[in-house]
Amino acid sequence: MKKISIIGVPMDLGQTRRGVDMGPSAMRYAGVFERLERLHYDIEDLGDISIGRAERSDDEGLRLNLRNLKAVAEANERLAKAVDDVIKRGRFPLVLGGDHSIAIGTLAGVAKHYKNLGVIWYDAHGDLNTAETSPSGNIHGMPLAASLGLGHPALTNIGGYSPKVKPENIVLIGVRALDEGEKRLIREKGIKIYTMHEVDRLGMTTVMEETIAYLKGRTDGVHLSLDLDGLDPHDAPGVGTPVIGGLTYQESHLAMEMLAEAQLITSAEFVEVNPILDERNKTASVAVGLMGSLFGEKLV
């Protein structure tokens, strides 16, 4: 039986919209623990990682185009340790965000346990910026690049090693907003990507069949990093960087169900839920529903 450990990461320093630090609370309130308990998992909630404060004057971060670099890096070190611990105890880490900068710490904790970790990046964005290419200086737009070993050492060396993941072990799904530097990187590294164009043409069934077949052959574990803004803002309005034309609620449940069937996923995180921007906790509830499907919930 799978043993699941929930880790909350109330991080909002990787971007500028307040409120995403309440994401873990919102998902707990939406019943994540009870939902998975009903599926007969051995489940524990480890509470939240402590997040420092933004420095009063973040001169260094602003100079580097890496907002709140120090506080983001420190929190990610703590998260990496917590995730590492959970895996050492033979349990499945389920990380609740927080903005997407926390994927740096999650992956740092996960990747050392695998020779060839696969990553499914379910997101409207590529999150493949570095300080050099970022239009915003927001670290939540950089975690996948950092995990590839690209960017500032304070981010790439979390957990004391780099890189965490190889470009050929990554699959991006749902992408519809990329900055120029990110496009270049995807081409250069040959990263596998299903933009909304491919999802619309092929359908989610084929996208997931191909993704699963691709990763099964080449990886020994797969991390799911699910940014709620991968979904259309109609279905997930409570996110800081919404992009229209996204994945539907139905497509997303299908994707999770197919992953459950394939028994591919060995760690997961759900990020960017912002209750202040949400409508009656809708986005947190959608996130928890997706977790239900990922962990094998069935209608009959």
Ligand SMILES: NC(=[NH2+])NCCC[C@H](N)C(=O)O
């Ligand atoms: N995890 C996210 N929601 N990332 C959004 C990133 C947006 C933009 N590409 C940036 O670098 O600022």
Ligand SMILES: [Mn+2]
């Ligand atoms: Mn995103």
Ligand SMILES: [Mn+2]
């Ligand atoms: Mn993201």
